[in-house]
Amino acid sequence: MKKGPFLPKLKKDLRRNRGAYLMFLPVLVYYLIFCYKPMYGVIIAFKNFIPTKGILASPWAANHGLVHFISFFKSVYFGRLIRNTLVISITSLFVTFPLPIVFALLLNEVRSRHFKGVVQTCSYLPHFISTVVVCSMVTLFVNEKGFITHLLVQLGIAEDGFSLLTNKDFFVPIYVLSGLWQTLGWSAIIYVAALSGVDQELYEAARIDGANRLQQTIHVTIPAITMTIIMMFILRLGSVMSVGSEKILLLYNEAIYETADVISTYVFRKGLVDSSWSYSAAIGLFNSTINLILVVSANRISRKLSGMSLW
Amino acid sequence: MEKSKGYKIFTLFNTLFMLFVAAACLYPFYYIIVASVSDPSTLMRHRSWLVWPVGEPTLDGYRMVLNNRRVFSGFANTFRILGLGLLFNITLTALGGYVLSLNNLLLRKPLTLIVIFTMYFSGGLIPSYLNIRDLGLMNSLWALILPGAVSTSNLIIMRSAFMAVPESLTDAAKIDGAGHFQVLFRILLPLVKATLAVMVLYYGVAHWNSWFSASIYLRDNTKYPLQLILRNILLSSQQQDMLSDVPMAQTPQAMLLIKYSLIVVSSVPVICIYPFLQRFFQKGIMIGAVKG
Amino acid sequence: MNKRIVSIALAAAMTSALFLSGCGSDSGSTTATTAPPPQTTAAGKTESAAAETAAQTEDTQAAAEQTGISYPVEGSPAISWGLLRKSQWSDRYDSFTDLPLGKALQEQTGYTIEAVHVDNNQAMNLMIASGDLPDIISYYLMSQYNGKEAQAVKDGIIMGMTPEFLQENAPDYWAYLEANEDVKRALLTNDGEIVAFAFVREPGVSRSVQTLMVRDDWCEELGIELPETADEFYAMLKGFKEQLGAEVPLALPTGHLQSALNNGFLTQPFGVLSRDKYQVDGKVIFGYMQPEYKDVLAWLNKLYEEGLMDPNFTTMDGDTLTAYMLSGDSGATAGPIGSMMGTYLNTNADNENYSLAAIKPLVANKGDRPKFGHMQNLNIGANAYITMNCKDPAAAARFLNYGYTDEGKKLYNWGIEGVTYNMVDGQPVLSDLVTNNPDGLTTTQVLAEYTLSWDSGPFEISKDINAQYYIWPEQKEAYEIGGETDAALYKMPDTTIAEEDADEYSRLTSEINTYRDETEIKFIRGEMSLDQFDEYLATLDRMGGSRLLEIEQNALDAYNSK
Known part of the structure; x- marks a missing residue:
């Protein structure tokens, strides 16, 4: 970019791209009103929130406002919560991130357009079922009489007569695989769409060069969707610390807290005891700070390595 | 075109795998349908596969669901939210995605950062709630539409779709004196139809599945969307209040039937809309394939 | 309309009522009967009713002076x-x-x-x-x-x-x-x-509305009396399983198990009144921190190991519990007389071979009066x-x-x-x-339209309505025997935690409870040996158990001096 004083340049740019800026105005207004305006509220984490006083006038919390953070860090469960959260979310990441890509690639190899459509339609269906229903079905299939339990008993992996959900070693696989089932087809949509945009001439050229299907996939198809993959990966990294509570709450029980209790469920249980807004805000802030650090680093690394970045 | 042996074997396994995925995804629906017409007392004791209705088949569940007037108002509200919501979603996402895809914009980077930052940082529940109240949106369907008008990750997907369009296509139009609006609506949008279809699907499903905002912002149950009604019914037997020590309002059997029938009834529209969306989506794929 | 004068008159009436009520605490309830009966007129007649009421209000000015308030108000x-x-x-x-x-x-x-x-x-x-x-x-x-x-x-x-x-x-x-x-x-x-x-x-x-319940028809079949002690209860479960083929004789999902323990249904034979906190002579005691609690867990572990309790009790949900209790897979459970016992009896009303009976909290020796039992807070x-x-x-x-x-x-x-x-x-x-609703609504549904007694609210619940909610003789009996304990002596009252302790209290409670619930289940399921019970007690103490006790004690002292 040309060097020069910024303001005159900006003025010129605003004039030249007036149309574009005007188009962005409603989007900007949306972000300002619905995202940025409430952001001052994070200070709730440093206060003892009292409803009638409002966010700004509530008194500051003890220990320079850090008392909620300190009591979270000092909690005997802190280590376990962080460990479980990371284990569940990273395992999910490794399973539910690459497999939809594989699925999209395989789908791309299906020649019959009709069959492809049917399979794809079926594959989204689980996404439409509400979590409550999904969890009740998962419970049904892994209970002491469920067919998945039967299968594992026959393989000698599980003990007969017990629900898999009473065994702490099975929780993460159950959580992750049911998650995969819920999202496989749905997450593949974006890649299928990206694949549809691949220039057919490239395949033609590869074929002329004597590439077989596999080579075509490696040299043409995958590079074509690399940008989408990297983008989706960076986006996904931003939620490593946030494992949603709804599904875990519906699946876990005291017998497997050791592997199933995560930050969000802990906050939920805290919330049952009392509506401690400031405490949960503090944990939320802690989570988003780590997520933000992860995303910014991933973005930077990606820009260095591949030249592609989100911003 | 000759095919190698390896490729044939691959195709066979691939087809089998696809069939497996389709079956695994379909079975739960099949299960729910079968359960909804099964005899509830038998079903309660049945704890494994369900291939065929157990006990004497019954349509009582459907009768009870269709007698519940909330179900109909729920449908109406959900469609209202979907219609208005999608209008806002698609318009704003297209506008935002387009502007952020422009290379020569001086403020592109700061604007992108402003947008992306919101994905990882938010004020939290209480400030958002206060915000909705201050805007006067309490107890209004707008409280379910406006706060989610733009999803940042969708905006980014849209932006990438625009970026993937070769510049040569838009340059010609610009030389002919077309403004941003014309470039976007005349040239770009028709080219990214597949992505637009994805956007409709993503936003549409997000509206379809959402219940939390409705549960905190709405006061009148005549305004409740279907999912909130569904959820309240599904969880009502679990919210057994230790204090209100009276027999359950419905027998456990009736509850079970209502649950399954309601899931089926609430899925019907989705299944009806599917083929339509799917076709549109396929068309998008075809256009994508022809392009270039 | 001169509102001001009316309100002054009202205020005057009330002030006099205030003096009157100062004389005896009875005045409120005795004089309320003299208030005019409520106008339950049809919608069309509201106007004339209002006029009538206005007239009545003047007529009954004397009564109004006594009650303070006459309804409907103006x-x-x-x-x-x-x-x-x-x-x-x-x-x-x-x-x-x-x-x-x-x-x-x-x-x-x-x-x-x-x-x-x-x-x-x-x-x-x-x-x-x-x-x-x-x-x-x-x-x-x-x-x-x-x-x-x-x-x-x-x-x-x-x-x-x-x-x-x-x-x-x-x-x-x-x-x-x-x-x-x-x-x-x-x-x-x-x-x-x-x-x-x-x-x-x-x-x-009565504030006791939860109970242990068992299939008394099964007991009859086995030729045994309803159990009173832990040993009898164990023998009964054993009989259910071995002679009657009940798959899971005792159906207690975690939540119900915990409240059964908190209510002292299963702990008293072992010298602990309740798993939760209770008071003895003004001293707060946490049952789960007592050395005797080990015997409670050992007994539960025995039930678990012998298959008398569901091996999957931690994942059992409400629907499964209901199914077990209705179908004859299980013969004993614990919970509310109305919502659980009532639902089971209603649902199996047509089944002649189904009967339930409430039993008292288990005690150490046959014939003992239970010291503790279910008792709602005030x-x-x-x-x-x-x-x-x-x-x-x-x-x-x-x-x-x-x-x-x-x-x-x-x-x-x-x-x-x-x-x-x-x-x-x-x-x-x-x-x-x-x-017997003509439109097929259940009792609960009809009462929900006309009353608040099925739920709760700002009113005084009558003892007669409570009795009518329990339509089955089994429930009435359960209600009777629920009151036959000394729980009133030992139950912790509704204390208030001091403001300066509130945050610490909520932190300690949530952490200690999580640890207790988890460990308890490990003991019952045999994942942890009871030899480690002392370790469990030591951990509780390290987590601040004694501090928690101190806070509760302070709250109780403050309550007693209120």
């Missing part, structure tokens, strides 16, 4: 009321004010109610957090607000009511509190203010609070007072005479509309 004051929407009626009605109860309440009190509904607790918590509240809210601040009701008063969310305010504006409620000192104490802040128009019980209403249920947003607290109080007058009690408890109940020998009896 001027149809408006009041907004925040409530949770209940699934028991929400599929048929849009709002509380559309319910027959809401309509009757408006007619009888003369108030115009604007119902502000929220969907669930979270929505109510947010409404409270936003500070945007209606005049009155009905809610469970004693469990949903950090620091309970006293803190909500301090934070300026709800109004603390002085005795003078209540004497003046809610004489009938005040009379109840005066007559029931323990309830009053449970609702009193340390500054001497009453926090709520509470859900209160008529003297004689302050429980949806109380009504006047919020700080209320422009006219006196008017709100006069409205809420209605639930403690004789007419108001009738409405909240029984509904509308001639519709949901009839007077038989001077006693209200539920009508066919309720017990």
